[in-house]
Amino acid sequence: MIQVGTIIAERYEIVDTVGSGGMSIVYKALDHRLNRNVAIKVLKDEFSNDKTFVSKFRVEAQSAAGLSHPNIVNVFDVGDVDDIHYIVMELVEGITLKDYIQKKGHLSVSETVNFTLQIASGIEVAHDNHIIHRDIKPQNIIVSPSGILKVMDFGIAKAATSATISSNAIGSVHYISPEQARGGFCDERSDIYSLGITMYEMITGRVPFEGDNNVAVALMHIQNDMIAPTEYYPDILPSLEKVIAKCTEKRPERRYLTANALIADLRRVEADPSGSFVKTAALSDNAPTRTMTEDELGAIKNAAATSKVSSSTAKLHVDEINQAVDNESPEDEYDEEDDDDEMDPKLEKLAKVLGVVAAVLVVMLIVFFIAKFAGAFGGKKKVSSTTETSADATTEEMAKLPDVVGENIDDAKKLLEEAGFINVTTDYEENDEVEEDVVIEMSPKADEEVAVNEKIKLLVSLGKSSVDVPDVTSYKKENANEILVQEGFEVKVAYEYSDTVEEGKVIKQDPAGNTKAPKGSTVTITISQGKEVEEVAMINVVGETYENAGKKLDAIGLKWSVTKATSDEYDKGEVIAQGYNVGDKLTTGTVVPLTVCSGPTTTQAKTYSGTFSLRDIMAEEATSAHLQVYQDGVSNPIYDQNVTHDDFPFTIYVTGKKSSAKISIYLDNALISNETITLAAN
Numbered sequence: 001m002i003q004v005g006t007i008i009a010e011r012y013e014i015v016d017t018v019g020s021g022g023m024s025i026v027y028k029a030l031d032h033r034l035n036r037n038v039a040i041k042v043l044k045d046e047f048s049n050d051k052t053f054v055s056k057f058r059v060e061a062q063s064a065a066g067l068s069h070p071n072i073v074n075v076f077d078v079g080d081v082d083d084i085h086y087i088v089m090e091l092v093e094g095i096t097l098k099d100y101i102q103k104k105g106h107l108s109v110s111e112t113v114n115f116t117l118q119i120a121s122g123i124e125v126a127h128d129n130h131i132i133h134r135d136i137k138p139q140n141i142i143v144s145p146s147g148i149l150k151v152m153d154f155g156i157a158k159a160a161t162s163a164t165i166s167s168n169a170i171g172s173v174h175y176i177s178p179e180q181a182r183g184g185f186c187d188e189r190s191d192i193y194s195l196g197i198t199m200y201e202m203i204t205g206r207v208p209f210e211g212d213n214n215v216a217v218a219l220m221h222i223q224n225d226m227i228a229p230t231e232y233y234p235d236i237l238p239s240l241e242k243v244i245a246k247c248t249e250k251r252p253e254r255r256y257l258t259a260n261a262l263i264a265d266l267r268r269v270e271a272d273p274s275g276s277f278v279k280t281a282a283l284s285d286n287a288p289t290r291t292m293t294e295d296e297l298g299a300i301k302n303a304a305a306t307s308k309v310s311s312s313t314a315k316l317h318v319d320e321i322n323q324a325v326d327n328e329s330p331e332d333e334y335d336e337e338d339d340d341d342e343m344d345p346k347l348e349k350l351a352k353v354l355g356v357v358a359a360v361l362v363v364m365l366i367v368f369f370i371a372k373f374a375g376a377f378g379g380k381k382k383v384s385s386t387t388e389t390s391a392d393a394t395t396e397e398m399a400k401l402p403d404v405v406g407e408n409i410d411d412a413k414k415l416l417e418e419a420g421f422i423n424v425t426t427d428y429e430e431n432d433e434v435e436e437d438v439v440i441e442m443s444p445k446a447d448e449e450v451a452v453n454e455k456i457k458l459l460v461s462l463g464k465s466s467v468d469v470p471d472v473t474s475y476k477k478e479n480a481n482e483i484l485v486q487e488g489f490e491v492k493v494a495y496e497y498s499d500t501v502e503e504g505k506v507i508k509q510d511p512a513g514n515t516k517a518p519k520g521s522t523v524t525i526t527i528s529q530g531k532e533v534e535e536v537a538m539i540n541v542v543g544e545t546y547e548n549a550g551k552k553l554d555a556i557g558l559k560w561s562v563t564k565a566t567s568d569e570y571d572k573g574e575v576i577a578q579g580y581n582v583g584d585k586l587t588t589g590t591v592v593p594l595t596v597c598s599g600p601t602t603t604q605a606k607t608y609s610g611t612f613s614l615r616d617i618m619a620e621e622a623t624s625a626h627l628q629v630y631q632d633g634v635s636n637p638i639y640d641q642n643v644t645h646d647d648f649p650f651t652i653y654v655t656g657k658k659s660s661a662k663i664s665i666y667l668d669n670a671l672i673s674n675e676t677i678t679l680a681a682n
Contacts, residue, residue, distance in 0.1 A: 008029070012031055036470055038076060042085070057085065067131065070148065073152035075154075094143050106202070114147075123188075123259045133151070177190040195247060209224060246265075405446065428462045436461055441459040472513065509525045546574070559590065565597065575595065575596055608658060616648035616649065617665070622645075626668050630663070630664045662675075663675050
């Protein structure tokens, strides 16, 4: 493990360990060149020493670095130094979708659709750039506090699946497609299957298949049917359940062919939850996948049943399943005399595989040339999100294309949909003259008569060119200002008190660090003024017990100290004097000296006595009342009798150790008055 403080490639300083996975350890680091926090994923030693794996890992990670989309964790840099192989990525705050599901139990329909649209949008961009993830699962998706999802580990998944490594390194088999489990050809539809399993887990809170080991789970993906989500939660929309079912078809040709098509149906789920629009492709005898024979299935089940390793350490590699398929049962054994008449089974299998590969290559070449001549590869593509009609649409209805240039993208899509056009793709580019989310161009041009199922391309503004905002929190004001100005930002300064941030340093900034903002825009930094100092008025605590006096001073933010002195006037433990006069203005935290009575001055303390006259205090309509009189807050009353109007006025005799007494008068348990009377020394 790399120590905190280590600097990699003379640029990235390790700040903290974020987490550890099967293949790598992730660190938080400071990029000194761009002054921003990043995440660095460093390969573990067992993979760093595998030259073949490292080579594949580097190529695929470099390919992933070309992806740019709000729902993909950006890859900034790839390199190696001193046998440390690393990827530098965007640092995303949040938790994995797996943890998010576990915390909530299961997600609502609306949240599932929203999250799936975000994931599919990121996958779509990767597929458009000919990158297949191969390991889509909730553990590889980050949910930020703002609700934005980001898919990570593009590229690393392909490198992982191309090497023979243990399942705890490349992840759970609970999301693997049947063709991956067989060791067959993987394409975009493999990612769509894994996304379908992820949708299933979001909506139900569980994965569809559980087994004793990885081989058993992989077999279930190949041959078992899933329990319908509505069996767990009957209120799940039928349309969403059909979308999940289509994503998780065993045969790739029956799934959504593209992420575009999946996004289109998810949009329809939002617009028409009860609609019946999910189309299932017809079965094809020439499909690239095949139904396994009973002998093959029996052999694989036997391999799974006799496996001695646990699911956490079992090898997930296509050779294991293929080996199970190749194990012949006794009734399939043949005599040696037949050897000359039959092809070796392994050669026969190799011939079949090569035949399928050749067929796929031919089809890909045909599609490539058709697309090239149709103009499908024209123009440089940026961030893309697409809404597409189902592949089954065959209508040739024509309509006039409305002009949506200059419209907000949401309004533009609405206008196009009202005119009958729902096959809309959006590309984005920065533009210093057109406001963010406003359509810059459209193709075909407005006012043309076009088929309603034709793809309408919209070019939308991202607003002014954006640059990375440096993170200057905890920097001194002068340094923060200098860094931001060097990056081309205007700086606005605000101030506020802080109990935790040193005076003169940045508490927070807006926009936040490590985000993007238009170049030349304003960044507001809030500077700490230190702890807030308040003024309070001194109160009177003389005569209080020092415990009560301390509580009252604490409540207004003052501290206190105690010295003791004898007194004949106050009881032991009462405050004789205070260091500040009542009403004095003191700053919070000021220490107030208190003098507390430690006992009488002489062994024979003085005594005081006096009287006070009590007038009629009863209500006119009352015939009698219970009168109680207390002295100096003592719990035993000095007078406790039922009285009538005729008993008043009368005199009460008072004695005490002080020259004054506090008298509290209660009538029928209600406080009538408080007063202080003067006593004379005896």
